[in-house]
Each structure stands twice: as C-alpha cells, then as structure tokens.
Amino acid sequence: xxxxxxxxxxxxxxxxxxxxxxxxxxxxxxxxxxxxxxxxxxxxxxxxxxxxxxxxxxxxxxxxxxxxxxxxxxxxxxxxxxxxxxxxxxxxxxxxxxxxxxxxxxxxxxxxxxxxxxxxxxxxxxxxxxxxxxxxxxxxxxxxxxxxxxxxxxxxxxxxxxxxxxxxxxxxxxxxxxxxxxxxxxxxxxxxxxxxxxxxxxxxxxxxxxxxxxxxxxxxxxxxxxxxxxxxxxxxxxxxxxxxxxxxxxxxxxxxxxxxxxxxxxxxxxxxxxxxxxxxxxxxxxxxxxxxxxxxxxxxxxxxxxxxxxxxxxxxxxxxxxxxxxxxxxxxxxxxxxxxxxxxxxxxxxxxxxxxxxxxxxxxxxxxxxxxxxxxxxxxxxxxxxxxxxxxxxxxxxxxxxxxxxxxxxxxxxxxxxxxxxxxxxxxxxxxxxxxxxxxxxxxxxxxxxxxxxxxxxxxxxxxxxxxxxxxxxxxxxxxxxxxxxxxxxxxxxxxxxxxxxxxxxxxxxxxxxxxxxxxxxxxxxxxxxxxxxxxxxxxxxxxxxxxxxxxxxxxxxxxxxxxxxxxxxxxxxxxxx
Amino acid sequence: xxxxxxxxxxxxxxxxxxxxxxxxxxxxxxxxxxxxxxxxxxxxxxxxxxxxxxxxxxxxxxxxxxxxxxxxxxxxxxxxxxxxxxxxxxxxxxxxxxxxxxxxxxxxxxxxxxxxxxxxxxxxxxxxxxxxxxxxxxxxxxxxxxxxxxxxxxxxxxxxxxxxxxxxxxxxxxxxxxxxxxxxxxxxxxxxxxxxxxxxxxxxxxxxxxxxxxxxxxxxxxxxxxxxxxxxxxxxxxxxxxxxxxxxxxxxxxxxxxxxxxxxxxxxxx
Numbered sequence: 001x002x003x004x005x006x007x008x009x010x011x012x013x014x015x016x017x018x019x020x021x022x023x024x025x026x027x028x029x030x031x032x033x034x035x036x037x038x039x040x041x042x043x044x045x046x047x048x049x050x051x052x053x054x055x056x057x058x059x060x061x062x063x064x065x066x067x068x069x070x071x072x073x074x075x076x077x078x079x080x081x082x083x084x085x086x087x088x089x090x091x092x093x094x095x096x097x098x099x100x101x102x103x104x105x106x107x108x109x110x111x112x113x114x115x116x117x118x119x120x121x122x123x124x125x126x127x128x129x130x131x132x133x134x135x136x137x138x139x140x141x142x143x144x145x146x147x148x149x150x151x152x153x154x155x156x157x158x159x160x161x162x163x164x165x166x167x168x169x170x171x172x173x174x175x176x177x178x179x180x181x182x183x184x185x186x187x188x189x190x191x192x193x194x195x196x197x198x199x200x201x202x203x204x205x206x207x208x209x210x211x212x213x214x215x216x217x218x219x220x221x222x223x224x225x226x227x228x229x230x231x232x233x234x235x236x237x238x239x240x241x242x243x244x245x246x247x248x249x250x251x252x253x254x255x256x257x258x259x260x261x262x263x264x265x266x267x268x269x270x271x272x273x274x275x276x277x278x279x280x281x282x283x284x285x286x287x288x289x290x291x292x293x294x295x296x297x298x299x300x301x302x303x304x305x306x307x308x309x310x311x312x313x314x315x316x317x318x319x320x321x322x323x324x325x326x327x328x329x330x331x332x333x334x335x336x337x338x339x340x341x342x343x344x345x346x347x348x349x350x351x352x353x354x355x356x357x358x359x360x361x362x363x364x365x366x367x368x369x370x371x372x373x374x375x376x377x378x379x380x381x382x383x384x385x386x387x388x389x390x391x392x393x394x395x396x397x398x399x400x401x402x403x404x405x406x407x408x409x410x411x412x413x414x415x416x417x418x419x420x421x422x423x424x425x426x427x428x429x430x431x432x433x434x435x436x437x438x439x440x441x442x443x444x445x446x447x448x449x450x451x452x453x454x455x456x457x458x459x460x461x462x463x464x465x466x467x468x469x470x471x472x473x474x475x476x477x478x479x480x481x482x483x484x485x486x487x488x489x490x491x492x493x494x495x496x497x498x499x500x501x502x503x504x505x506x507x508x509x510x511x512x513x514x515x516x517x518x519x520x521x522x523x524x525x526x527x528x529x530x531x532x533x534x535x536x537x538x539x540x541x542x543x544x545x546x547x548x549x550x551x552x553x554x555x556x557x558x559x560x561x562x563x564x565x566x567x568x569x570x571x572x573x574x575x576x577x578x
Numbered sequence: 579x580x581x582x583x584x585x586x587x588x589x590x591x592x593x594x595x596x597x598x599x600x601x602x603x604x605x606x607x608x609x610x611x612x613x614x615x616x617x618x619x620x621x622x623x624x625x626x627x628x629x630x631x632x633x634x635x636x637x638x639x640x641x642x643x644x645x646x647x648x649x650x651x652x653x654x655x656x657x658x659x660x661x662x663x664x665x666x667x668x669x670x671x672x673x674x675x676x677x678x679x680x681x682x683x684x685x686x687x688x689x690x691x692x693x694x695x696x697x698x699x700x701x702x703x704x705x706x707x708x709x710x711x712x713x714x715x716x717x718x719x720x721x722x723x724x725x726x727x728x729x730x731x732x733x734x735x736x737x738x739x740x741x742x743x744x745x746x747x748x749x750x751x752x753x754x755x756x757x758x759x760x761x762x763x764x765x766x767x768x769x770x771x772x773x774x775x776x777x778x779x780x781x782x783x784x785x786x787x788x789x790x791x792x793x794x795x796x797x798x799x800x801x802x803x804x805x806x807x808x809x810x811x812x813x814x815x816x817x818x819x820x821x822x823x824x825x826x827x828x829x830x831x832x833x834x835x836x837x838x839x840x841x842x843x844x845x846x847x848x
Contacts, residue, residue: 053802055798055801055802059797059798059801060798079807080801080802080804081801081804081805081806081807082807084802084803084804084807085804088802088803089799089802091795091798091799093795095747095792096792096795096796096798096799097799099799099800099803100718101716101717101718101721102716102718105718109803109805110803110804113803113804113805113806113807113808114804114807114808115807115808139585143746143747157803158802158803161803161804359761361757361760361761380760380765380767381757381760381761382760382761382763382764382765382766385760385761385762385763386763389761390761392754392757392758392761394754396784396787396788396791397751397754397755397758397784397788398758398762399784400755400780400781400783400784401780410762411762411763414762414763414764414765415763444787458762459761459762462762462763
C-alpha cells in the first residue's frame with residue numbers, strides 16, 4: 001500500500017510567537033499502517049496531529065511551511081470540513097467530543113454535518129454500532145456513560161464519517177485500565193479488520209508495542225527517532241534520555257540479550273514468557289527451593305519501616321450517594337504514620353469516595369473516622385485541612401490565583417500561619433517543586449505537569465500530616481510522573497503519611513509500601529505490593545492486572561509469583577538459571 | 579427541568595411530543611384566564627391523574643411544593659385582606675369573615691381568599707404541567723421540535739442543546755472548585771453574608787478560564803466533525819405522530835378554543 005500521509009519539511013509556530021513548535025518534520029505513513037507517535041510533553045505531538053486534518057492552520061492560526069498531503073489533499077489549503085471525510089481526529093477529553101442528547105444522535109452528528117440524508121446517516125450509525133461493538137449503548141445518554149464508553153462513542157462518531165485515517169491524541173489518558181483496554185481494543189480492530197490507517201499519540205508504551213507497525217518519537221518539535229517498534233525500542237538509551245517509559249518486557253529482554261540469554265530483543269510479555277520458559281533451572285532442587293532473598297529494588301520510601309502509630313482510623317464506614325445502593329460498605333482500616341499507601345481499584349470502586357470522607361468533604365451514613373485520635377465528624381473541611389491535605393486529580397480545579405507564589409501562600413494565609421513562617425515555607429516548597437523560576441508567572445502558562453506540581457505545592461505549604469493525592473500522574477509523561485512521585489517520596493521521608501489513588505501499577509510497586517484494593521465499595525485486599533500482586537483471583541475480581549513484570553514471572557513455572565521489579569526478576573532469573 | 583426525562587412505557591410517554599406540548603399550552607392559557615378555584619382545582623386534579631398515568635416520580639418534586647407553600651399561603655392572606663373586590667363577579671366578594679382591626683377595618687374577604695386560593699393553585703398547575711412535560715418528552719425530541727421551527731438555524735439548535743448538556747458539567751466544576759477552596763483552609767460557611775460572597779469570588783476566574791478552554795476544545799471537536807460544512811441539514815429525525823396523536827391534538831385545539839370562548843361568557847371567572 002502506498003503513502004497516505006506525507007509531511008515534507010514541515011515547520012510551524014503559533015501566531016504571535018517565534019518559537020517553532022514543529023521543525024523540519026518529515027514523515028511518511030502508508031495506508032493501513034498503525035503508527036504511534038510518542039515523546040515528552042511539549043514535543044509537538046498534538047500540534048502535529050492538528051496539522052494532519054487542517055485544523056492548523058485553518059482554525060488554529062500560525063505560520064506553517066512545508067507540505068502536508070493527506071490522501072491526495074493538501075491539508076493546509078483544504079477546508080477542515082472537507083478533510084473530515086478523509087481523516088478523523090479523536091481528542092483526550094471525551095466530554096468535549098459528545099454532541100448529542102443520545103448516543104445515536106452523537107454518532108449521527110458528523111455524517112449529518114456532511115448534508116447526508118436521514119437514511120444514509122442512519123446506515124452509517126448502524127455500521128458504527130456493529131463494527132465498534134457499541135450497540136448496547138444505543139439508547140443511553142452520553143454524559144451518563146463511563147469514560148471508556150464515552151471515548152468509544154467519540155470514536156464511533158468519527159468512524160461514522162467513514163474516514164480512511166483516524167488520528168487519536170492521547171485517547172486513554174483520562175481513562176481507568178478497563179476504559180483503556182476497551183479503547184485500545186476498538187482501535188486495534190478498526191485497523192486490523194477494516195484497514196483504517198491509525199495515528200495514535202500515546203505515553204503508555206506497554207500497549208503500543210503490542211499493536212504498532214511503526215513508532216515515531218518526537219522531541220522539541222523534531223522527529224527524534226522513527227522506525228519499526230523493534231528499531232525504536234532497541235535504542236533504550238536514547239529513549240531514557242528523553243525520559244520516556246520503557247515497557248518492562250522490553251527492559252527485561254534488553255538485559256537478557258546483553259547477557260546472551262536471548263539473541264534478539266523481545267517486545268511483548270507473551271514473547272518474553274515464551275523465551276524464558278525455554279530455560280531450565282540449574283537443578284530440580286533449585287526449582288523447588290524458595291526463591292533466594294532478594295534486595296527489593298527501589299524500595300518504597302527509603303526502606304524504613306513505617307511507624308506503627310495510627311494516624312487515620314476508619315471504622316465501619318458506610319456511604320450511599322443516591323440511597324439505592326451502598327457506595328462504601330462497612331470499610332475498616334487503619335493508616336499508620338509514615339506509610340506510603342496506594343488505593344487502587346477500577347472506576348466506581350469507592351477510592352475517591354473513601355478519600356473524600358477522610359478529608360471531610362463527605363459525611364458517612366454510618367461509621368466513624370478519626371485523624372490523630374480525634375473524631376472528624378464535627379470538624380469542618382477547612383479545620384481538618386491543617387492535618388489532612390488533598391490534591392485533586394485536575395489541578396485546574398484547585399489553582400486560581402495570579403501567580404505561582406500567591407498560590408503557595410493561599411493555604412497558609414487561610415490557616416493564619418503568620419507571614420514570616422509563610423515566607424519560609426513558600427521558599428522551601430518553590431525549590432522542592434522546581435518552580436522557583438516561575439514564581440511570578442500566571443499558573444495557566446505552566447504545563448500540565450507543572451500545574452500538578454503547583455497544586456501539590458499549594459497543599460504542602462499548609463504542612464498537613466497526611467497528604468492524599470488523587471491520580472497524581474494522569475495525563476503526565478513518564479519523566480513528569482517520576483518527578484511527582486519522587487516529590488511525594490521526599491515528603492514521606494520527612495515523615496508525612498502519603499496516600500495516592502492511582503491506576504498506575506508500576507508506580508505502586510516502585511513507591512508504595514502498602515496497597516489497599518477496593519472493589520464495589522469494599523476493601524478487599526490490604527498488604528504490601530508483593531502480597532497484593534500474588535492474589536490474582538482477588539485482583540481479577542477488582543478488574544485489575546499486576547504490572548507486566550509480575551505477569552511475566554507468574555507465567556514462568558520456576559519463577560516466584562511475587563516479583564515486582566525488573567531488577568528483582570533478573571536477579572532471581574540468573575540465580576535460577578545460571 | 580424540575581424532573582429529568584425517563585424513558586418509560588406509559589401512555590403519555592408514547593404520545594407525540596407535539597400533543598404534550600399543546601396540552602401544556604392549554605394549561606398555561608387556563609392559568610392565565612381562570613380565577614375560580616373550582617376550575618383550577620379540577621384542572622389540578624386532572625394533572626394529578628395524568629401524572630399517575632405517566633408514573634411521575636412525585637418524591638422528586640415534593641421539595642419544590644414544600645418550598646412554595648409559605649409564599650402560597652402568604653398570597654392567599656394578602657389577597658383576602660387587600661384584593662379590590664370590584665374585580666370579582668361572584669357573591670363571595672360580599673362576605674367578610676372577620677375584621678383584623680377594630681372598627682370594622684381590614685376585613686378578611688372570602689372572595690379575596692378564594693381569588694388567592696385560585697392564584698396559588700395556578701402556580702401548582704403550571705409547575706406540574708411543565709414537570710410532567712419534561713418527564714415525558716426526551717430532550718432530544720425537544721431539540722428536534724425546535725429544529726423544525728423556521729427561525730431555528732442549526733447553530734441556534736446546537737447552542738441550545740449544547741448548553742443543556744453542559745449545565746451538569748459546569749455545576750460539577752463549581753462544586754469541585756468550592757471543595758478545593760475548603761481543602762485549602764477556606765471557611766466558606768462562616769462569617770457575614772458579604773464575607774461569604776467575597777470568598778466565592780476566587781472561583782470565578784478558574785471557572786471562567788476552564789469554561790473557555792472547554793468551549794475552545796468543543797469548537798475544535800466540532801470543526802473536526804465538519805460542523806458548518808452544509809448550511810442545510812437534511813438529517814431531521816421523523817417525529818412520531820400517529821392517528822391517535824392527530825385526533826388528540828384536534829381535541830386539545832377544540833378544548834383550547836372552547837376554554838377561551840367559555841371565558842368570554844364568564845366561565846372560570848370568580
């Protein structure tokens with residue numbers, strides 16, 4: 001199949017700015033290919049997507065040079081509505097892509113805009129239902145759907161316009177693991193079964209490796225690497241330089257290859273399992289013996305045991321939002337000072353509901369919560385904020401002042417901390433969050449990762465004993481993810497109790513010393529990451545999967561079930577196999 | 579809408595939205611013309627029966643009726659004491675139940691009381707009629723009806739439906755912003771009224787900027803789906819309008835005409 005997208009020497013800077021967001025970009029994509037575009041935040045990935053369907057420069061103004069040809073049309077000169085029947089674009093936030101009062105109306109929106117008859121529009125709508133397997137959503141209201149369902153409907157709406165190409169700009173960054181799986185499954189199907197060319201911008205590399213024909217890595221507006229998945233991921237050093245996540249299966253296989261256990265780098269967990277399963281342990285006794293004691297890599301915190309002194313006690317907590325069922329069912333738990341806790345579970349499991357009870361934003365229907373030994377029932381949220389801080393998932397719902405510095409001062413001022421004290425803590429936190437150069441900057445000018453750090457900083461200046469962070473890494477690239485988590489680790493090392501709500505299992509294993517698993521309003525598991533990830537039955541019940549490295553270990557007969565890092569796997573593997 | 583639409587299998591849900599809209603219009607016209615509590619009571623009774631047929635969720639509207647009970651009683655009392663009874667035609671205007679002040683001053687007039695009662699019932703009539711309409715007609719059918727109006731361009735219809743859809747999103751954003759301020763030590767429920775209002779000002783900026791960003795993103799998504807490509811939209815969903823609906827519509831039109839004619843003859847008037 002020939003080229004369907006061609007970019008030749010494309011340069012772009014936004015209106016009234018001089019900085020080139022795209023520099024000398026040359027890319028060719030063949031019809032039917034599944035191409036992934038990755039790169040750190042600010043690399044130009046979204047800008048590139050927006051040039052492909054003519055949104056840049058027809059809708060978003062700027063200085064665009066070079067040639068962009070999409071299915072024979074010059075994208076920079078063709079009206080966007082004309083491009084829309086050739087190339088569709090699916091964005092991150094499903095809420096801004098749903099236009100109908102029902103799913104059916106939403107799927108019909110695009111074709112209706114093309115002036116097609118009612119019969120033709122409905123024919124395309126039916127095709128979307130069938131091909132994307134979303135018929136069960138037919139009569140539902142779009143805004144009542146889950147994130148994954150909404151995004152599926154958005155994809156259906158674009159698909160109904162019968163484009164040859166669909167571009168996805170981080171379509172799963174706001175979704176839980178089930179939502180991500182649903183979307184990736186649809187994307188894979190429309191490529192493999194229906195031949196639609198896919199261009200997907202994504203940070204989640206472990207999913208990419210399973211499906212992509214080609215990977216393009218961008219950095220600072222330029223194409224940094226491009227090639228097949230094997231070609232790109234074999235350059236681990238360069239990817240790490242950019243701060244990109246290396247899938248655990250690839251990281252492991254590179255190490256196995258370096259030490260000549262395998263001939264070539266492998267990409268997927270399934271391939272690694274097959275290769276490693278071909279090895280035999282040194283002696284049958286070695287296989288039967290318990291795994292050698294291993295140094296747990298990147299131990300949570302600094303390896304200190306947290307104190308066994310309760311700071312939060314939850315007793316028989318029950319809550320129902322609508323009165324028809326319990327959203328929290330008899331939850332009991334104790335969190336000790338200095339712990340670094342992860343609360344995991346699918347969307348709707350009760351994680352955020354539990355957290356909001358602890359900070360007083362919700363009042364229980366039954367049960368009690370104490371913080372530092374005192375009941376919180378009669379205390380206001382503001383009063384409780386002296387002891388428990390809460391960082392919201394969306395930093396834009398938390399920050400509102402005119403400058404970074406003002407934002408950090410807001411909390412201590414409300415708590416009447418005194419100006420000398422506030423000056424000191426604000427200076428310290430500005431350095432910790434790496435925003436000291438931006439103290440006078442309007443927060444909206446910061447990147448999303450920087451705004452997330454600012455939101456965290458605004459809570460840290462209040463010096464609570466406990467910091468709860470809701471989804472600290474959603475939508476962040478890997479470098480920013482590690483930055484944020486390292487900041488939380490530093491706080492933990494200073495004695496703060498940290499609680500994170502997250503879907504990212506890898507950061508759970510890297511940073512947390514305790515994991516709470518919630519499912520349907522109940523706390524179903526409570527233990528260390530090692531203890532939790534061996535409980536496959538319970539994890540399945542909660543619609544969770546362990547990290548790829550744990551999954552790989554659990555599917556190799558002679559490897560222990562509780563491996564949680566690549567270092568650990570490799571050390572054990574070498575001990576076993578020699 | 580006071581009560582959200584729910585898809586149900588009732589007689590009213592299966593009736594064409596055009597008929598239900600005409601029925602609501604009839605109730606509104608009656609509420610403007612009628613001043614007699616007996617007529618209003620009968621209409622209210624009919625609406626209650628229709629609500630039962632539609633399996634209306636009465637518990638969801640109870641709060642509203644409770645809130646307006648005090649103003650309603652107030653209206654009745656004020657009318658009883660102060661209504662210009664020359665406006666009334668019935669003999670009730672002659673009946674004074676008691677005087678509030680000595681010397682036969684400030685009389686509690688039965689005609690005024692009944693007039694006030696009718697006025698209160700009319701509030702309930704209109705609210706109930708509109709609530710039942712909202713419960714039995716889906717928002718998309720409303721939009722479809724509006725899109726059939728000659729003055730309604732596709733843009734107008736789109737703005738209307740988008741605004742409807744985004745109200746819950748904006749409400750959620752406001753709640754989150756207020757929650758975020760509380761977690762930053764802001765006591766929103768304490769202090770004088772003016773202080774509490776001042777504390778709300780900080781959420782205006784992020785709400786506006788978030789809304790503008792959302793609007794921007796929606797515009798981008800619309801553009802990417804070819805909105806505005808064609809000025810004439812041929813995609814108009816056929817609206818349900820059976821023979822039964824047609825006959826009911828004719829009956830309602832006749833009822834409306836009779837209502838107005840009867841009013842001119844003095845029916846419905848106190």
